[in-house]
């Protein structure tokens with residue numbers, strides 16, 4: 001699919017991730033979809049949306065240790081509650097898409113994917129491509145899925161976005177984060193952290209080794225994961241990280257005016 005763009009919207013953007021209770025950031029979500037709709041009106045491209053879990057998924061997943069697999073008699077309760085909460089978030093996201101005039105359909109990730117040791121094992125791609133062919137935006141999300149080794153696992157939206165990009169041959173993947181992109185140090189801790197505008201073959205090694213020094217940190221951990229995914233699975237696919245908290249960054253990224261980090265590997 002030559003004209004396919006995949007947008008992964010982080011849970012830290014559309015929810016208040018630091019809250020123990022689920023908190024949806026409706027106005028940010030709406031603005032992001034308005035930016036997409038604005039570009040889509042003038043430019044013809046296919047789109048897949050993937051969103052993260054934020055405070056709708058992570059606190060429950062942690063409480064019931066879902067990342068460790070089917071560990072005890074409380075696991076099934078944890079799955080049930082986490083999925084219920086994610087369905088609420090899906091519905092909130094879908095509402096904003098509908099308000100914006102974007103026609104979309106939720107694809108329950110656990111109904112189409114399984115993992116083996118936390119990596120995608122099977123994926124019913126047709127359930128996604130059939131919607132695209134009908135010009136409907138498939139919306140997937142970070143979910144609890146069946147794992148052939150661990151019983152269950154958490155399949156992150158990042159992994160799903162990267163997998164779909166590779167399998168369906170996307171031309172562009174945009175990660176919408178709560179920071180502007182890849183920094184030389186954690187921007188949430190260091191005010192003088194410097195944004196790296198481009199990650200390429202010549203600076204890749206030094207960037208990754210600088211990140212190793214901060215690997216206990218969430219932000220750099222997530223960003224490192226994105227770089228490694230881009231290197232392994234997104235070679236040749238334009239990969240962009242931007243902040244969803246800065247108005248018009250998503251619109252710019254869709255129009256190739258990147259206010260963030262571009263990964264070219």
Ligand code: IP8
Pocket residue numbers: 011051052053054057058061082086141142143144154155156157158
């Ligand atoms: O926020 C996590 O997905 P992510 C999914 O994309 C759950 O990492 C249920 C915690």
